[in-house]
Amino acid sequence: MITSELEGLLYGRELDSPVVKVVRALSGHGAVSTSQIARNTGLARSTVSTILADLKRSNLVVEMEARNPGPGRPAIAHSLNPEAGTCVGALLDVDEIRVIVADVAHNVVADLAMPVEREYSPTKAARVVKHAVDTLYKEHSLAHTSLIGIGFAVSAPLAPDGRVMRSSALPGWQGTDFREAFEPALQKPIFADSESNCAALAEMMWGAASGCSDFVLLKLNQAVSGAVVVDGRALVGASGSAGEMGHIVIDPHGPLCRCGNRGCLELYCGAGFVSKMAADWLGRSIPVDEIVTRAVQGETGFRRLLADAGEAAGRGLSMVGAMINPPLFIISGVLASAGELLLAPLRSSYEKHSFVKRDDVDEAHYPVFRTGKFLDNDNCLGAAGLVLRHSSRLK
Amino acid sequence: MITSELEGLLYGRELDSPVVKVVRALSGHGAVSTSQIARNTGLARSTVSTILADLKRSNLVVEMEARNPGPGRPAIAHSLNPEAGTCVGALLDVDEIRVIVADVAHNVVADLAMPVEREYSPTKAARVVKHAVDTLYKEHSLAHTSLIGIGFAVSAPLAPDGRVMRSSALPGWQGTDFREAFEPALQKPIFADSESNCAALAEMMWGAASGCSDFVLLKLNQAVSGAVVVDGRALVGASGSAGEMGHIVIDPHGPLCRCGNRGCLELYCGAGFVSKMAADWLGRSIPVDEIVTRAVQGETGFRRLLADAGEAAGRGLSMVGAMINPPLFIISGVLASAGELLLAPLRSSYEKHSFVKRDDVDEAHYPVFRTGKFLDNDNCLGAAGLVLRHSSRLK
DNA sequence: CCTAATTACGTCGAAAATGACATAATGATC
């Protein structure tokens, strides 16, 4: 049984043991050579070589054909054997629970979203997820034994020890220990992180921040949130509010925000702002994705709305630029599907308000702005990624 | 010769080798036990034990008497032998070069500040520092051979490779490679980091952030700057602007700032703001330290000015709270000598504008605000600290 | 004064990771 071996390999060891590092490197990128892994992980080539040999012997890693860009012996590309196992990513949202199944090469095998009544309990969530997993594995004729772990993307901040720190979206969950709450029901290794951090993880492992270990993610949905990734790890913060870019106060006398403050960034660049403005203009309500679509098709009114949102977001990010100054900003969420319609004004607004201007530094030292790769299921994917990366492994 | 051994130990090895980790742990805190070092560094007790034995044999480490708080065998306190060597910290400021000499136990042995004409060149700086070092070592009868390295605190951002990234305070320095520029003249290992990051390092190693590896430092001087420390390392940023909290734009229609933007935080909580307001009020200019002194003595007008500055700073920090959410804020610089007069309004303003309110979380999860320990020479001390910690070792 | 509990320390064999060396596979050049 391949899976059990992989499981043992992943979870039986120290968190930062070389084997885990190698598996992590493999799970991140698609096809990597021995030397690349060595460079990425900082391990010696010989160590990686030995480990890879073991993994190949256990059939957890397969070789793929190599391509040769330059001179020198062509590298052998390795990747995790997709048949080595599957993992589940579950999103616990306010009124929806979504479950995806992916193989270890992060191909999404199945996807299921279920509405749930608000303010559901952890017990209820465990039941729903269990049911979904059972159903999906049955439907797709997957062996339950191939499931190596379940990752949760939670709409609440999580402490590194796996406890819910605060709970506005999921009332009553504060203090819940994820492992305690879910492991008994699901009988598999459990991992969890906040929804935003999962999204960031997905972009980092397989998306727009691939191979980049320092960046800031900004998600422009109804809520505006995000994540700050430093050295490959998303910050959590003392109170779990790291990455809450949507609630930077940019005008202390501005309108009231749902969080209780005034003039939060969210009010100026969230999907709510865009649809409210559009509704005022049209005289009727209109879904955000339609606004985006029609803006892309060329309707100038909607374009302007997106530009306004981009302008505000750029101003907010300029503050991030002054404090953290990441080399990469990833803009995600519904509004990001507008692409350059949003990004162009965002960039120029950033430049206008930022401390370091484009001319002050080399091109390479000026931050890059890019839309996310997974605008829809980033959090679920990231949750599945947790299982492979198990950086947020619950003790 | 003890020094050469220490030097070899510090610089002859990999940056993260256990020996270096142990020396680092020792150089940080005053007196530490074997087990404490093991816990702090993550190394096995046995490893630490062996290394310490070596170091003691070489006389680089001395034992101090132990205290026994609880039950159990009392720990043996170790510290670096102050006679094992000295190091120099040099501040390269706009119009001043300051040099301090410290032993490896971070006692300041000598201190010398020299005015220099503005826009001085690296060559000039090297000459001045060399002269100062020679003088100080002669005056205090220190052996030149005991000098194990020179750290620079520079008024400009430095890339991790030791190059000056931008240069507003030190025009013409952009691209300067510190090691190349100073090692030939000074003939000692050279280390360098930005002024703010050095200040943060000093607070982290021996000051208000002792033992804390995640915090944000805010310096309220004429300029308002700071540092963001994550996992024991001060962020640099893509363009070297990480930590520039003074240039967060809090009012896009506010007054013009020296940086070319409008409404930067610095304009509302810097020493410049306070003294300008005081001058308007008094009808004559008055030095900032006098304002602080008289506020402490009870003059309500000056108290109000400091409270206003604190209020603005708190608002700025609330943004940091939303993005990074560090467990500790350290307020430093001239204004910080006002203590609670500044901190109290700062705290309440932070609370007012912050996303997570005090009641939302346990006491332990709410950030702490504290004044810095070294308000005057933090940057020089930190520069000397670089030598011991050599985290910013130039390749 | 004696015992139990607790914490700290150091030694030693076992395990892990590395660095050096030898080998392999390709493109470029003559």
Added chain:
DNA sequence: GATCATTATGTCATTTTCGACGTAATTAGG
């Protein structure tokens, strides 16, 4: 088509690091 330069890979002795065990030094409590 032979040689060189370049890069990738695997093996193995050496070095480094760890975990387990036994010992030491103290406090609390009877």
